[in-house]
Amino acid sequence: MTTVWVDASAGASGDMLLGALVGAGVPLEVLQAAIDAVSPEPVRLSTERVTRHGFAATRVHVDVADSAHHRTWRDIRALLPEGTAHDVFARLATAEGAVHGHDPDDVHFHEVGALDAIADVVGVCAGFAHLGATEVVVSPVAVGSGSVRTEHGPLPVPPPAVAELLRGVPSYAGPGTSESCTPTGAALLTTLATAYGGQPAMTTATVGVGAGGRDPESHANVLRLLVGEPSGAAAQLHVLEANVDDLDPRLWPEVLAALLDAGARDAWLTPILMKKGRPAHTVHALVDTELADAARAVLFRETSTIGVRDHAVGRTALDRATTTVAVAGQEVRVKLTAHTAQPEYDDVVRAARALRRPVRDVLAEATALARTTR
Numbered sequence: 001m002t003t004v005w006v007d008a009s010a011g012a013s014g015d016m017l018l019g020a021l022v023g024a025g026v027p028l029e030v031l032q033a034a035i036d037a038v039s040p041e042p043v044r045l046s047t048e049r050v051t052r053h054g055f056a057a058t059r060v061h062v063d064v065a066d067s068a069h070h071r072t073w074r075d076i077r078a079l080l081p082e083g084t085a086h087d088v089f090a091r092l093a094t095a096e097g098a099v100h101g102h103d104p105d106d107v108h109f110h111e112v113g114a115l116d117a118i119a120d121v122v123g124v125c126a127g128f129a130h131l132g133a134t135e136v137v138v139s140p141v142a143v144g145s146g147s148v149r150t151e152h153g154p155l156p157v158p159p160p161a162v163a164e165l166l167r168g169v170p171s172y173a174g175p176g177t178s179e180s181c182t183p184t185g186a187a188l189l190t191t192l193a194t195a196y197g198g199q200p201a202m203t204t205a206t207v208g209v210g211a212g213g214r215d216p217e218s219h220a221n222v223l224r225l226l227v228g229e230p231s232g233a234a235a236q237l238h239v240l241e242a243n244v245d246d247l248d249p250r251l252w253p254e255v256l257a258a259l260l261d262a263g264a265r266d267a268w269l270t271p272i273l274m275k276k277g278r279p280a281h282t283v284h285a286l287v288d289t290e291l292a293d294a295a296r297a298v299l300f301r302e303t304s305t306i307g308v309r310d311h312a313v314g315r316t317a318l319d320r321a322t323t324t325v326a327v328a329g330q331e332v333r334v335k336l337t338a339h340t341a342q343p344e345y346d347d348v349v350r351a352a353r354a355l356r357r358p359v360r361d362v363l364a365e366a367t368a369l370a371r372t373t374r
C-alpha cells in the first residue's frame with residue numbers, strides 16, 4: 001500500500017507535478033518512456049534543480065518540436081490507450097467543451113499545443129503508476145486570484161475550465177496573485193485523487209518538490225508530494241452531528257444501525273435540552289472522510305433533520321487484534337490491544353445462555369483466558 005499526499009497549497013500544473021514526481025524518486029526515463037510510447041513526434045524531458053523562495057525544487061522541462069500544432073481531443077484520443085491518461089484528457093475535454101459550448105471531441109488544447117499537454121498528462125500518470133499509489137489524497141487546491149493572460153485575452157482566475165474541473169473539490173484562492181492551478185493540473189488532480197483533505201495518517205518515505213516556470217514574489221511556487229505507507233495512528237476522521245427534537249424516539253435504534261451499516265465507525269445519541277426548553281437528542285456519527293457523504297445521506301433520509309454539522313477530528317487508535325477463546329467449549333471472540341482484552345459482548349451472552357451461566361461469570365472467564373493467551 002502506498003499513500004501519496006499532494007500538497008497543492010501553491011496550486012498545480014502538469015510541469016509542477018512532473019517535477020515533484022522526479023523529486024520523489026521516479027526516474028526521468030520512466031516518464032520519458034511512457035511519453036515516447038504514445039507521442040506522434042519527439043518530446044524530450046530534462047530536469048533542472050531550481051530554488052523557489054529559498055526552497056530547492058525539481059523542474060522538468062518538456063521540449064517539443066511543434067508547439068504550434070493544435071490537436072483536438074478526437075486526435076489525441078486516437079493516440080492514447082484506455083487508462084488514466086486517457087481519462088484525464090477526457091475530463092479536460094469535457095470541461096472545456098462545457099465552458100466553451102463545444103462538443104468535447106472538437107476541443108483544442110490551449111496555448112502551447114497538444115504535445116506538451118500529452119507529455120504532462122502521460123508523464124504524470126506514468127509517475128503515479130511507478131510509485132504504486134494506492135491512495136492519492138489531494139489537499140484543498142489553491143487556484144490563485146486576479147486574471148491570467150491567454151491567447152484569447154485575459155481570463156479571470158480560476159479560469160473557466162479550472163472552475164469546472166474543480167466542482168465538488170475543496171479549493172481556495174491561496175497565496176498566488178495570478179493563475180496557480182492550470183486546467184491540466186486540475187484535470188490530473190481530480191482524476192488521480194481518491195480523497196481530498198489534509199495529510200492522511202502515513203509514514204512518509206520520500207518528499208518530492210516540483211516547480212513550474214513561474215517564480216512569483218509572493219510565495220514558493222511549488223507542489224509537494226509526500227509518498228509513504230498508510231498508518232493507523234491519528235487518522236483524520238469526521239464527526240457528523242445533528243440536533244433533532246421531533247423524531248419518534250422509537251426510530252433512533254434503527255437510525256444508529258443505518259449509520260453503522262453505512263460504514264460509520266461509531267454512532268451514538270446524547271440527550272440535550274434545546275431552545276424553548278425542548279428535550280431532544282444530538283445524533284453523532286464518527287466516519288472516515290470517504291464515507292462522510294453516505295453517513296450524511298443516512299441522517300437526512302432516516303431522521304427529520306434539515307442540517308448536518310461536520311467536524312474534522314483526529315483519532316489515535318491502538319493497534320488491535322482479535323483472538324478466540326473457548327469458555328467451556330463455547331467460542332468467544334476477544335479484541336486485544338497492548339493494554340486491554342475485551343470479549344465481544346454478543347458472543348459472551350450467547351455462550352452464557354448456552355451454558356446456563358451468569359453473563360458476568362462468562363465475561364470474567366473469557367477475559368482471563370484471553371490475558372493468558374496473549
Ligand SMILES: O=C([S-])c1cc(C(=O)S)c[n+]([C@@H]2O[C@H](COP(=O)(O)O)[C@@H](O)[C@H]2O)c1
Binds near residue numbers: 109149160161183185
Ligand atoms: O485559450 C483558451 S480557450 C483558454 C481557456 C482556458 C479556460 O479555462 S476555458 C484556459 N486557458 C489558459 O491556457 C493556459 C494553458 O493551460 P494548460 O492547462 O494547457 O497548461 C492556462 O493559463 C489556462 O488558464 C486558455
Ligand code: NI
Binds near residue numbers: 096100161
Ligand atoms: Ni478554454
